[in-house]
Amino acid sequence: MADTLQFDLVAPERRVASERAIQVVIPGFEGDLTALPKHAPMITTLRPGVLEVFTEKGSQKYLVTGGFAEITSDRATVLAERSHAIEEVTQEMIEEMIAAARAAHREAKAEIVDASAKMLADMVAMGTRMGFEPKN
Amino acid sequence: MPSLKDLKNRIGSVKNTRKITKAMQMVAAAKLRRAQEAAEAARPYAEQMQKVMSGLAASSTGAANAPRLLVGTGSDKVHMLVVMTAERGLCGAFNSSIVRQARGRINDLIRQGKTVKILTVGRKGREQLKRDFNDLMVGHIDLSEVKRVGYDTARQITDDLIERFKAGEFDVATIFFSRFRSVISQEPTVQQIIPAVFEAPTAFSTIYSFEPTEGEIMADLLPRGVATQIFAALLENGASEQGARMSAMDSATRNAGDMIDRLTIEYNRSRQAAITKELIEIISGAEAL
Numbered sequence: 001m002a003d004t005l006q007f008d009l010v011a012p013e014r015r016v017a018s019e020r021a022i023q024v025v026i027p028g029f030e031g032d033l034t035a036l037p038k039h040a041p042m043i044t045t046l047r048p049g050v051l052e053v054f055t056e057k058g059s060q061k062y063l064v065t066g067g068f069a070e071i072t073s074d075r076a077t078v079l080a081e082r083s084h085a086i087e088e089v090t091q092e093m094i095e096e097m098i099a100a101a102r103a104a105h106r107e108a109k110a111e112i113v114d115a116s117a118k119m120l121a122d123m124v125a126m127g128t129r130m131g132f133e134p135k136n
Numbered sequence: 137m138p139s140l141k142d143l144k145n146r147i148g149s150v151k152n153t154r155k156i157t158k159a160m161q162m163v164a165a166a167k168l169r170r171a172q173e174a175a176e177a178a179r180p181y182a183e184q185m186q187k188v189m190s191g192l193a194a195s196s197t198g199a200a201n202a203p204r205l206l207v208g209t210g211s212d213k214v215h216m217l218v219v220m221t222a223e224r225g226l227c228g229a230f231n232s233s234i235v236r237q238a239r240g241r242i243n244d245l246i247r248q249g250k251t252v253k254i255l256t257v258g259r260k261g262r263e264q265l266k267r268d269f270n271d272l273m274v275g276h277i278d279l280s281e282v283k284r285v286g287y288d289t290a291r292q293i294t295d296d297l298i299e300r301f302k303a304g305e306f307d308v309a310t311i312f313f314s315r316f317r318s319v320i321s322q323e324p325t326v327q328q329i330i331p332a333v334f335e336a337p338t339a340f341s342t343i344y345s346f347e348p349t350e351g352e353i354m355a356d357l358l359p360r361g362v363a364t365q366i367f368a369a370l371l372e373n374g375a376s377e378q379g380a381r382m383s384a385m386d387s388a389t390r391n392a393g394d395m396i397d398r399l400t401i402e403y404n405r406s407r408q409a410a411i412t413k414e415l416i417e418i419i420s421g422a423e424a425l
Contacts, residue, residue, distance in 0.1 A: 010184060012287040012367055014177040029348055043188065044347040045356050068357065070188055072342060079184055081287070081360070 003037040006075045007053055009062060011083045016062065017053070024076045025052040026069050035069075035076040042071050046080060048097070048122045050129055061086040063126065065097065086130065094127040140410065143403040147396055154392035160226065161385035168319070168378035174285075175316065175371040185357075185364045190334040192354050203351075205298070205358040208331035209307045214251040216274075216306035216330075217242065218297070220313040220369060221261030222377040223280045228384035230314060230322060230377055231260040237324040238312045242269060253306055257293060257370075274305075285374055290367030297366075298359055301330055313369040314376035320383050322376035329365050332358065 007021035024035045027049025048065040066081035084093070101120040108116040138146070193206055219238045221231045238254075238261070245252050253274045256262040262276050277293055279285070297309060309330035314322045346353055 008180070010181045012178060012181045012290075012364060013174070015180050033347075040345060041342045042345040042347060043192075043353060045353055067360070068188070068353065070184070070344075077184055079181055079188075 004056075005035065005037045005039075005073075008075070008077045009051070009053075009064070009083055010077070010079050012081065016080075016083050016085070017060070019053070019055055021076070022054045022056065024054070024078075026071075026076070026078065027051060027064065028069070035071045038073045039071050039076075041073065044069055044071075046078070048101075048119065048126050050086070050126060051078065051080075051083075063089050063130070065123075065126075089130060089132075091132050094123075094130070094132045098123045098127060138406075140403065140407060143399060143406065147399045147403065150392050150395050150399065154389055154396065157385045157388040157392060161382055161389060164227075164378045164382040164385060168375060168382055171371065171375040171378050172316075175368075175375050178368060178371055182364050182368050185361055186334070189332070189357055189361045192350065192357065193332065193334055195350065203355050203358055205301070205330055205362070206332050206354065209304075211307050212250070214253065214306040214308070215245050216253045216255060216297070216300070216309040218255045218257060218293070218309060218311045218329075218366075219261045219265065220311060220373050221256070221258035221264075222373070223259050225260060226384065227377055227381035230380035230384075231258075231264065233322075233324045234312055234314055235261055235264045237326060238265065239268065241310070241312075241326065242272070255297070274300075285370045287363070287367055290363050290370055293366050293370075294359060294363040297330070298362065311366065311369050313373045314380075316372050316375040316379060319379045322380055325369075325372075327365070327369065329362050332361060 004020040004022055005024070007017065007019055007024050008015065009017040022036075026033055026035060026044070027047050028044040029047050030044075032049070033044070045068045046064055046066065049063075051062045051064045053060050053062070062083055062085055064078065064080035064083045067079045067083075069076065069078045071077075082097075098120070101116070101123045105116040105120045217238060219234065221234050225231065242252050242254070252269075252272050254265060254269060254272045255275045255277070256265060256273065257277045258279055262273070266273065275296065277296070279289065282289055300306060301309070308328065310326055310328050312324065312326055315325040317323055
């Protein structure tokens with residue numbers, strides 16, 4: 001049996017997933033990162049994106065937005081404000097999220113305008129990656 | 137002395153009331169179970185959030201540029217009190233005990249010469265506080281359209297609150313809600329959320345690397361932490377409300393039952409008295425002949 005780590009994906013309203021994983025690909029703030037067992041302890045914020053967890057039974061993708069991940073040598077815990085298994089995601093959900101990000105960008109004050117622009121771009125990229133066609 | 141017909145009507149109406157309270161009790165019981173499940177489901181997130189936040193807080197409180205949500209504005213002149221109550225009544229002392237707690241706190245603060253602002257969540261608290269503190273109310277969040285309290289609701293309250301904090305409207309924010317202990321016991325609770333307080337700030341036992349920087353993570357996390365606390369409070373409040381309603385309706389049902397028993401005895405007695413009276417009239421009428 002390969003080395004595994006305990007993977008937990010938690011949303012404010014429920015625990016989305018909790019299982020032993022071989023590796024977890026996390027959309028970190030500065031780029032995707034892969035958590036393997038014995039990873040150095042780290043904490044990163046998330047950008048909107050796709051999280052993929054590999055278990056012995058195969059892999060599962062989740063959409064995650066807003067939150068952070070805590071990685072230690074034997075655990076990867078992801079706290080995401082919104083999180084859905086990729087099968088549950090619909091075009092409407094993506095559009096709604098992008099619309100919200102766009103509205104936030106429009107109203108953004110000068111000091112956070114870059115952050116909100118990145119947020120919007122990440123949202124659109126996430127939609128495209130999942131095979132949805134985000135309307136502009 | 138009420139007539140027989142009056143008594144009969146009375147018994148009928150109390151029976152109807154008992155049916156209604158019984159139904160309300162059962163509805164509350166079902167809602168309570170759901171509310172408890174929701175509170176249970178939200179726990180892992182809140183715990184994890186709290187753990188990471190207190191770790192981060194311990195290491196960044198000393199920093200000169202520590203976020204204001206964490207260390208406060210350096211003053212405690214203006215207090216924002218967020219009073220969370222239910223949208224509906226008929227739940228025993230649930231709303232009034234939260235309001236009583238808040239009212240005590242408001243008077244204390246005013247006596248100390250602080251400025252108090254009140255933000256109410258839920259109609260009942262607003263109605264009760266408006267009588268005494270109308271000029272202190274700065275806002276109200278209406279939940280009557282919200283079918284199920286979700287994280288979005290908490291987020292909305294938080295955004296409002298943080299917007300006001302950034303605008304310098306207040307220094308300290310406190311929430312008032314009712315913690316759910318059991319069906320028969322709900323505890324009005326006061327919790328300070330801005331600046332953030334941690335029960336026991338513990339530094340991380342392991343050394344983490346941070347991406348992006350620790351400060352940026354903290355800035356991103358703090359509003360989420362506030363939202364999580366508000367969300368947890370909303371859920372606790374929801375469970376407490378249903379619990380309080382359930383026990384209130386249970387005793388109302390029991391009282392209605394007792395009342396029906398008493399009225400039935402009175403009804404039977406006066407019916408018997410009427411019969412006896414009639415018999416005496418007939419007998420004395422017969423004797424007189």
